[in-house]
Amino acid sequence: MTFVQLIDCKTSRFDEMDRLMDTWVEQTRGKRTATHAVVGKDRSDASHFIEIVEFPSYEEAMRNSNLPETDKVFRELVALCDEMPTFTDLDVVRDEQxxxxxxxxxxxxxxxxxxxxxxxxxxxxxxxxxxxxxxxxxxxxxxxxxxxxxxxxxxxxxxxxxxxxxxxxxxxxxxxxxxxxxxxxxxxxxxxxxxxxxxxxxxxxxxxxxxxxxxxxxxxxxxxxxxxxxxxxxx
Structure with missing residues (x-):
């Protein structure tokens, strides 16, 4: 079953966060299990961002989380946030293109x-x-x-x-x-x-x-x- 994780954070340093994510993509090439990622900015709050990351399954998401590169990037991401980001784990029950x-x-x-x-x-x-x-x-x-x-x-x-x-x-x-x-x-x-x-x-x-x-x-x-x-x- 497809699995989606929502990462909700607030930051005034998005440009640095964006570069950090580019670094993660490069460092995990050939190892990461994420298949699709989208980042959205709140139109009513320029410091509010939500990243939506898609995986083939929950198990693949856990494999991705356990990569040492993911752990390192997560700690650096938290340092760039104004407050602790929140995570929402979702099993996809409908996916219509x-x-x-x-x-x-x-x-x-x-x-x-x-x-x-x-x-x-x-x-x-x-x-x-x-x-x-x-x-x-x-x-x-x-x-x-x-x-x-x-x-x-x-x-x-x-x-x-x-x-x-x-x-x-x-x-x-x-x-x-x-x-x-x-x-x-x-x-x-x-x-x-x-x-x-x-x-x-x-x-x-x-x-x-x-x-x-x-x-x-x-x-x-x-x-x-x-x-x-x-x-x-x-x-």
């Missing part, structure tokens, strides 16, 4: 059978799409619906999201696409073939969670080969 969830809903939505559902709950009106299959970027939700429509008219398909990494306002998605060629696609009449394609998409989201930009990379050449489109070129 909201932008990643939006990305998953997008892939699920565009693969739905029947009429394409509205995308305005997922995408911004000014959405910009960077796609190597297009000579120019696709700009706007209506243009994106036309692009998606081209794929939906050519295939019955679905995405499976194999990996996601969320950082800041971006979500990187590694996916597998599986489809059946049911209609015309890029000049190729329906073949009925079942095809597979892999790719990656990076979404940029804004504060309300809607997708505002995307970068696509996928094996279009491999898809066309599965459809037999390259056979004529080789003859």
């Amino acid at each position: 909201l932008y990643a969830a939006t990305a998953r809903r997008f892939f699920e939505t565009v693969g739905m059978r029947g009429e394409l559902p509205p995308l305005d709950g997922l995408m911004a009106e000014e959405y910009r799409d960077h796609n190597p299959a297009n000579e120019q970027d696709t700009v706007g939700m209506d243009a994106m619906r036309r692009d998606v429509g081209m794929w939906r008219s050519g295939f019955d398909f679905a995405f499976s999201v194999d990996d996601q990494i969320e950082q800041g306002d971006r979500v990187c998605n590694r996916w597998t696409w599986r489809g059946t060629h049911r209609g015309d696609f890029m000049g190729l009449p329906a073949t009925g073939k079942q095809v597979t394609m892999t790719g990656m998409t990076i979404f940029r989201c804004r504060e309300d969670g809607k997708i505002v930009e995307a970068w696509w990379e996928y094996d279009l050449l491999g898809l066309m080969e599965q459809l037999g489109a390259l056979d004529a070129l080789e003859q």
